[in-house]
Amino acid sequence: MxxxxxxxxxLSDYTAPAFAIPRTALTVDLDPTRTIVExxxxxxxxxxGAPSLTLDAEGMELxxxxxxxxSVPEDAYRMEDDKLSIAEVPERFTLTARVAIDPQSNTRLEGLYRSNGVFCTQCEAEGxxxxxxxxxxxDLLSRYSVTIRADKKTCPVLLSNGNLVESGDLDDGRHYAVWEDPFPKPAYLFALVAGDLAxxxxxxxxxxxxxxxxxxxVEHGNEGRAGYAMESLKRSMAWDEERFGLEYDLDIFNIVAVSDFNMGAMENKSLNVFNAKYILADPESATDGDFAAIESIVGHEYFHNWTGNRITCRDWFQLSLKxxxxxxxxxxFSADMRSRPVKRIQDVRMLRARQFPEDAGPLAHPVRPDSYMEINNFYTATVYEKGAEVIRMLHALLGEEGFQKGMRLYVERHDGQAVTCDDFVAAMADANGRDLDHFKRWYAQAGTPxxxxxxxxDPEAETLTLTLAQMTPPTPGQPKKQPVTIPLALALIGPDGREMPIRIEGEDxxxxxxxxxxxxxxxVTFEGVAERxxxxxxxxxxxxIRLNQRIGREDRAxxxxxxxxxxxxxxxGQQYACDLLLEMIESLGRGETPKADPAFIEAIGHTLANxxxxxxxxxxxxxxxxxxYIGEQMKIVDVDAIHTARETLKRALADAHYDRLLATYQARRSNEAFAPDAEQAGRRALKNACLxxxxxxxxADTAELVRLQAExxxxxxxxxxxxxxxTGNGLPGRDEALAAFRERWKEDEQVMDKWFAVQATSPEADTLDRVRKLMQDPVFSMRKPNKVRALIGAFAAANPVQFNRADGAGYDFLAEQTIALDRLNPQVAARLIGPLGHWRRFDETRRDMMKAALERILATKDLSRDCYEIASKALAD
Structure with a gap:
């Protein structure tokens, strides 16, 4: 059925809550299978407001x-459809509810659950x-007092939000702790952690x-791998004071790293809970990318203390506000800690890889969505990454000084409140005396302009005239778009390679x-431009934006x-390469051998030598x-031709610059002690790009070079x-290296995720069979989100050749695993579906198979709201 x-x-149906709950006192008696919460x-x-009170209540025994x-008489309340409704309540009263929940069986990892024996909560969005x-x-903020009781041997650590005000021993080997948070907060920021932790x-x-x-x-034994996260936290706190004038407001700040987590991390007030992969790192177990991610995410969650916690969202449509x-x-923060240009490039790569396709597909939605079925599905690249670009444009319009003036007014006006995106823009506008109503279209319209x-x-008039046109393509539910405010930074580069002076309407x-x-x-016309x-x-x-500009290859070079x-x-360089690759793909379609452009190869050589x-x-x-990204530029994606063209261009670059690549590689080989700083990371990045x-x-020589580096x-x-x-090139020594890696790291969950992902993303023909076999490995578990993302998610989202294989086996596999996972963890299952939503971009045969996979998911009995929403929208016309 x-x-x-x-x-x-x-969003249009929003109404304020009919009741306030200014104070909440929780007493939690922890037990793995029957925790009692009062x-x-x-x-x-x-x-x-209404005479009756309705509370949200899921998966609990009253x-x-x-x-x-x-006691409330049984005929005076109802508990059904995940709601507890009480008729005819007083104007002011104290409600006491005592319930039982089962953390051990909570595979959804929402609410209170256990991870490797540790009790943990995840309450955003509706846990x-x-x-x-x-x-x-x-938009319902309350001050919390939390009493935690648990077995002292298995749970010596008892944590919640705010300040620890009391603790002590109880009978029968149990103990307790009382935490009070002086700041009002919404329920999604509540946190509790209890377990045997170092x-x-x-x-x-x-x-x-x-x-x-x-x-x-952290879990015992991982203390030595938490130092970089601690240093990142301290750098974050200092940076937020210096750049934004925002100081931490309590006397304690706790972070907990857990193995099983649906997200990357959670900013609960004073008790951040992290996926362990974004806390644990040392040179032996973590890459430069891991260190950079830890620094960024630790900073992100700390920065939420003001932009998310002290000032929070009125409703979930305003998620991008925080x-x-x-x-x-x-x-x-990361740009200031590392290389600002490289950080910007990395962020744009991510935006184009994740958000641009979202904007161009059936799941397109505005930065501030206007509807949803399941809020967990709107933790998207549009809300996060495009939302950040909207803020960056405000910064570009107002400048650093004006932006900080707006931030100060925003904090002054709204500290302790739940507000909207409009409130934020109003603070920016009022602080700077600017009209930003036109700019707010970015929040309401989907699509990439x-x-x-x-x-x-005109060399005689010494003018340069630019004509610029903007257009945002139709998206689901928004067939017609209005023009948006686009700050387009620009310079004129003269024939000597220097920036030329800019003069417009007599203004320098x-x-x-x-x-x-x-x-x-x-x-717009630029004056005094004698040379083109x-x-x-x-x-x-x-x-x-997507920038369409007629520009020759000589100008690109x-x-x-x-x-x-x-x-x-x-x-x-990226656009030059993309144009070239698209041309090579067209030649493959004509049955010709693709040829690389010598001018592009020469230009890359100049950069390498600089x-x-x-x-x-x-x-x-x-x-x-x-x-x-190349596929995004094509009307019909040809995954095999894209892969062939790209590999051909890589070989042409290698052949043309072999000696220089090898010399650059050898010059950056070093036995120096590892440091996760930007300088060393840059050397390793260039070395490995050359490799x-x-x-x-x-x-054979380079294959041996690769094998030796692995060893x-x-x-x-x-x-x-x-x-x-x-693994990606099927080189000699692959299986031996993978086996040795597993033997060395099989006890380390975070490192084994890398082992799964590297195999799942290989373009080799045996990859799907390998992925199925890896699912039987004792290290893998469908109950662990990181494992699912590393193996199944990586195969579907980061292996275009093998996921989109011509027989449709990749699509069938993803549908099968999504349905199985939906019974355990709907939130993670829904996030697997995305690659199937691009079915309109493929040839007819693949389109039909991808649609069939989506229809199979949608036809599943008792499918979760999470998966229903994604699958149904992916299929919608």
């Missing part, structure tokens, strides 16, 4: 219910309703002189300016060599556009780079 469509929740709620009716100390009856919505401790002194105790709690803003803040640029240089604007596009079509310049457009990726903006310089450029930047230039191209040459590397970055090349 087909699952019925879940109800649709709409919730004492001070309840007040708001502005003559044991007792009292109002002001008197608190699985712990106690409550009005579980972000920890490392440190202290941070705020700029006002307060000492803050810092603790990171997430987009905080992603922008963590991006800025396309900006077309035409230029005309230096050598870089920002054009503000607000209409469908606009023109090359256009450096969308510098620093000043707006999240010139900008690759001379553009003074690092992002624009990299972008010139020792004046940062190693990390050169590594980015050597990395060709991904197969997925990747050398491996593409297919020579002798003294850090995980180099080891994984080599194993990826062995």
């Amino acid at each position: 087909k699952t019925e469509q879940p109800p649709v929740i709409r 919730a004492v709620l001070e309840v007040e009716r708001v502005d003559g 044991l007792a219910l009292e109002i002001d100390g008197t 608190f309703r699985r712990i106690a009856p409550f009005i579980d919505r972000p 920890w490392i401790a440190d202290r941070f002194t705020t700029r006002s002189g307060r000492a803050v105790d810092l603790r990171i709690h 997430e987009g803003l905080t992603v922008f803040r963590d991006q800025e 396309e900006v077309t640029v035409e230029s005309h240089h 604007r230096g050598t870089e300016t920002v054009l503000l596009l607000t209409e469908d079509r606009q023109s 310049p090359r256009l450096s457009l969308n510098r620093g990726f000043s707006a999240p 010139f900008l690759m060599a001379h553009d003074t903006d690092p992002f624009a310089r990299w972008e010139a 020792n004046g450029l940062d190693d990390a930047f050169r590594a980015q230039v050597l990395a060709l556009p991904t197969e997925e 990747a191209l050398l491996a593409a040459s297919g020579t 002798t590397a003294n850090n995980m970055t180099d080891r994984m780079a080599a194993i990826m090349l062995l």
